[in-house]
Amino acid sequence: MTARLDARPKRNHQDLVSMLGKQAKVLYPPAIALLIFLVIWQVFTSLPGATLPTPIQTVEETWELIVNPFFDNGGNDKGLFWQVFTSLQRVALGYTLAAIVGIGLGILIGTSTFMFRALDPIFQVLRTVPPLAWLPISLAAFQQANPSAIFVIFITAIWPIIINTAEGVRQIPQDYNNVARVLRLSRTEYFFKILMPATVPYIFTGLKIGIGLSWLAIVAAEMLIGGVGIGFFIWDAWNSSRISDIIIAIIYVGLVGLLLDWLISQIAKLVVPEEQKQG
Amino acid sequence: MQTLNTTELNINPPLNHDPYLVIDNVSKAYPTPDGAYVVLNGINLTVHEGEFICLIGHSGCGKSTLLDMVSGFRKPTEGEVRLQTKRITEPGPDRMVVFQNYSLLPWMTAYENIYLGVKSVFPDKPEAEKRAIVRDHLALVGLSDAADKKPKELSGGMKQRVCIARALALRPQVLILDEPFGALDPITREELQEELLKIWTDHRVTVLMITHDIDEALFLGDRLVMMTNGPAAQIGEILNIPFPRPRNRTRLMEDPHYYDLRNHALDFLYRRFAHDDA
Numbered sequence: 246m247t248a249r250l251d252a253r254p255k256r257n258h259q260d261l262v263s264m265l266g267k268q269a270k271v272l273y274p275p276a277i278a279l280l281i282f283l284v285i286w287q288v289f290t291s292l293p294g295a296t297l298p299t300p301i302q303t304v305e306e307t308w309e310l311i312v313n314p315f316f317d318n319g320g321n322d323k324g325l326f327w328q329v330f331t332s333l334q335r336v337a338l339g340y341t342l343a344a345i346v347g348i349g350l351g352i353l354i355g356t357s358t359f360m361f362r363a364l365d366p367i368f369q370v371l372r373t374v375p376p377l378a379w380l381p382i383s384l385a386a387f388q389q390a391n392p393s394a395i396f397v398i399f400i401t402a403i404w405p406i407i408i409n410t411a412e413g414v415r416q417i418p419q420d421y422n423n424v425a426r427v428l429r430l431s432r433t434e435y436f437f438k439i440l441m442p443a444t445v446p447y448i449f450t451g452l453k454i455g456i457g458l459s460w461l462a463i464v465a466a467e468m469l470i471g472g473v474g475i476g477f478f479i480w481d482a483w484n485s486s487r488i489s490d491i492i493i494a495i496i497y498v499g500l501v502g503l504l505l506d507w508l509i510s511q512i513a514k515l516v517v518p519e520e521q522k523q524g
Numbered sequence: 525m526q527t528l529n530t531t532e533l534n535i536n537p538p539l540n541h542d543p544y545l546v547i548d549n550v551s552k553a554y555p556t557p558d559g560a561y562v563v564l565n566g567i568n569l570t571v572h573e574g575e576f577i578c579l580i581g582h583s584g585c586g587k588s589t590l591l592d593m594v595s596g597f598r599k600p601t602e603g604e605v606r607l608q609t610k611r612i613t614e615p616g617p618d619r620m621v622v623f624q625n626y627s628l629l630p631w632m633t634a635y636e637n638i639y640l641g642v643k644s645v646f647p648d649k650p651e652a653e654k655r656a657i658v659r660d661h662l663a664l665v666g667l668s669d670a671a672d673k674k675p676k677e678l679s680g681g682m683k684q685r686v687c688i689a690r691a692l693a694l695r696p697q698v699l700i701l702d703e704p705f706g707a708l709d710p711i712t713r714e715e716l717q718e719e720l721l722k723i724w725t726d727h728r729v730t731v732l733m734i735t736h737d738i739d740e741a742l743f744l745g746d747r748l749v750m751m752t753n754g755p756a757a758q759i760g761e762i763l764n765i766p767f768p769r770p771r772n773r774t775r776l777m778e779d780p781h782y783y784d785l786r787n788h789a790l791d792f793l794y795r796r797f798a799h800d801d802a
Contacts, residue, residue, distance in 0.1 A: 420623060421627065421629060423597060423615070423623065424629070426614075427615040427617060429645070431644065438629070442631040
């Protein structure tokens with residue numbers, strides 16, 4: 246995993262041309278698909294009685310929002326960057342807590358049959374609870390909007406992290422455990438040299454599902470709690486009939502979600518041992 | 525044949541005649557809904573220090589189960605296994621196992637795989653000595669140049685060499701090999717057999733090895749333990765292999781006595797205890 250930079254082949258001119266050719270093959274299909282989508286959208290929203298704006302209208306009406314994501318007029322009247330940034334802060338906090346607690350609990354129930362028997366049934370019930378169902382109870386508990394939203398993120402993201410981590414621990418090949426037993430490895434040694442490297446791909450599977458769910462949950466939760474945040478921005482736009490704003494915010498939400506997913510994949514690439522990569 | 529008088533031929537007498545490893549009336553049964561399923565029934569075997577024992581038998585006869593009770597991964601239902609009069613209850617580095625499927629940790633280099641064991645078993649040795657042990661044993665199996673390679677960059681034969689080096693680096697009293705060369709091509713297998721024999725000659729470690737290959741057993745072993753078919757497998761016969769050491773494969777093949785032994789073993793496996801599907 247280290248010192249791979251020098252291993253990268255030097256590209257000459259010829260390679261660059263063929264690389265651009267390959268890039269084009271990858272870029273054309275989605276570009277064409279997007280164009281067709283926009284055309285269909287334009288056609289349907291141009292029909293008489295259409296309720297949604299056309300793509301051109303959308304861009305016209307939200308031009309200020311698109312070109313100026315950083316404005317801040319105080320209160321809720323902030324640019325999209327600040328809306329998304331606030332949501333991301335909540336996600337970062339809730340998700341980090343979920344990752345720490347989730348990996349810990351996952352290892353606990355993965356290594357101990359007793360703890361697995363004790364806790365797994367509870368987890369199986371709780372994990373099916375929809376994220377927003379947690380909001381009223383957390384509002385009741387925390388009495389404040391922001392901690393409640395963070396708790397909803399936490400409780401939404403934690404289940405896939407726990408379940409995948411535990412699965413990873415249980416999937417450690419018996420051979421490796423036999424090696425650990427015959428060498429009489431200490432607990433710390435076993436943890437860092439066998440358990441973690443063997444489990445880390447599963448942990449990242451959980452983390453990746455978790456980040457997706459967090460982002461789903463925060464948008465929904467913010468609609469209810471109000472204040473700054475991309476979720477409430479959408480709800481606010483709906484209440485003021487700014488449909489174009491909703492559309493632009495949805496695109497933002499999608500792109501940020503994709504970015505979060507990409508970010509976790511990048512971290513996984515750095516952390517997961519080369520030999521343990523799946524797929 | 526069972527009572528071949530080997531004293532005048534055997535130039536490698538046991539280091540001492542006290543029993544070293546004793547498998548004492550060991551039986552192993554697993555509970556099933558229809559009552560106990562007996563895998564092994566009343567196994568008795570006494571191994572002397574420095575002996576090379578080969579085990580042969582059809583698949584399912586419980587050879588691996590027997591060795592698992594020596595390594596301590598399983599416990600006998602009846603009887604016990606003792607090493608130097610001490611009852612074996614759990615796995616430990618005094619009985620190192622070379623597993624059939626190598627079981628090297630894929631995220632560690634050959635060096636790190638061996639070092640992990642050395643560090644765990646000799647925590648009090650100075651760092652320089654631990655490193656020297658790892659390097660010496662990599663050299664012993666001819667893999668000094670592959671020290672920094674990960675298992676996936678190594679061939680099957682090289683992986684098995686690392687495994688043997690890892691086992692020997694811990695100075696085990698008993699080396700347990702479960703069909704170590706079964707997955708290798710014939711040429712690599714012969715190479716590794718010779719290397720193992722050389723290492724055994726130099727280290728005089730006590731070896732228990734499962735094999736499917738009669739020629740391998742006759743080339744390597746002092747005694748060949750032949751097991752009857754399961755369930756409730758027993759030791760059918762123990763064959764003394766009296767060829768002088770150091771052994772030379774070609775000379776061995778020319779020895780008429782070699783074929784007597786070979787035919788006797790074949791007769792045991794394929795006539796007297798032929799497998800149902802064989």
